[in-house]
Amino acid sequence: MQVFKSAQELSIFYNSVSSVGKSLGFVATMGALHEGHLALAKQSQSENDFTIVSIFVNPTQFNNPEDLEKYPRKDEQDIAMLSAIQVDAVFLPSVEEMYGKEVSSESINLMGLDKGMEGDYRPGHFQGVATVVRRLLKMIKPTRAYFGEKDYQQLRIIRHVADIFKLDSEIIGVETQRYPSGLAMSSRNFRLSAQAIVEAKIIYQSMHWAKENYLKYRPEALKEAIITRFAQSSLVLEYVDFADDTNMQKITDWQEAKSVRIYIAALCEGVRLIDNLSIR
Ligand code: PAF
Numbered sequence: 177m178q179v180f181k182s183a184q185e186l187s188i189f190y191n192s193v194s195s196v197g198k199s200l201g202f203v204a205t206m207g208a209l210h211e212g213h214l215a216l217a218k219q220s221q222s223e224n225d226f227t228i229v230s231i232f233v234n235p236t237q238f239n240n241p242e243d244l245e246k247y248p249r250k251d252e253q254d255i256a257m258l259s260a261i262q263v264d265a266v267f268l269p270s271v272e273e274m275y276g277k278e279v280s281s282e283s284i285n286l287m288g289l290d291k292g293m294e295g296d297y298r299p300g301h302f303q304g305v306a307t308v309v310r311r312l313l314k315m316i317k318p319t320r321a322y323f324g325e326k327d328y329q330q331l332r333i334i335r336h337v338a339d340i341f342k343l344d345s346e347i348i349g350v351e352t353q354r355y356p357s358g359l360a361m362s363s364r365n366f367r368l369s370a371q372a373i374v375e376a377k378i379i380y381q382s383m384h385w386a387k388e389n390y391l392k393y394r395p396e397a398l399k400e401a402i403i404t405r406f407a408q409s410s411l412v413l414e415y416v417d418f419a420d421d422t423n424m425q426k427i428t429d430w431q432e433a434k435s436v437r438i439y440i441a442a443l444c445e446g447v448r449l450i451d452n453l454s455i456r
Pocket of ligand 1: 204205206232234237305308309327330
């Protein structure tokens with residue numbers, strides 16, 4: 177497995193892949209890899225001739241400096257995990273390689289997809305994600321790029337970015353990987369105690385309950401019930417919302433959208449966890 181740190185090394189790799197007409201799959205990560213990331217890489221391996229994974233903790237997508245500081249960094253362990261599943265290459269750029277001297281987001285027209293849910297709670301977050309993903313896709317030029325549905329709003333925004341900048345990569349959404357309790361796999365779980373991991377299952381349980389019962393209640397009534405459940409738990413609910421899969425607008429009536437997801441963000445032992453589930 178090759179490890180690249182610069183755009184120049186990447187372009188030599190890209191030329192060697194594309195000159196022989198091979199396809200390249202790409203998985204963007206911020207490291208602290210878990211089975212969810214490996215599932216993305218494995219899907220890429222099964223659908224492409226070569227697979228490259230990037231590890232870059234992108235500073236511009238953290239609206240909270242403390243969150244950036246606390247973000248787990250495990251480069252050595254990550255490289256060993258990727259090598260064990262025989263990924264072809266890893267891109268590990270420095271902040272300077274990605275941003276030069278000016279570490280700031282571009283101003284990309286996200287057409288309101290960044291409003292609501294994460295967009296409301298993390299101002300500037302999606303501009304940071306859009307900026308870095310656009311740069312990574314331009315540098316790596318993959319045939320296909322894989323992103324997890326756990327960050328569904330992010331996935332929707334990345335599809336939009338690929339579209340408006342006419343990037344030549346197919347964006348593929350991959351189903352959220354979950355533990356048997358339903359808890360979504362996330363690098364943030366590394367910061368939870370064993371007890372918190374058990375308690376955090378209320379997130380999936382609530383979403384699943386909403387999916388099972390949505391025909392009986394209006395969205396507002398389901399939200400109220402979930403707010404009550406969380407009030408009786410050790411987690412602090414930040415939001416629960418229902419939104420249209422296409423335009424990401426919140427809905428108040430099921431008839432307002434063809435495909436709807438429920439979104440939850442909650443603090444568990446001070447660690448912010450997010451998840452979503454397709455309702456219909
Ligand atoms: O989902 C993530 O890990 C990040 O937001 C991404 C897509 C790698 C961009 O930094």
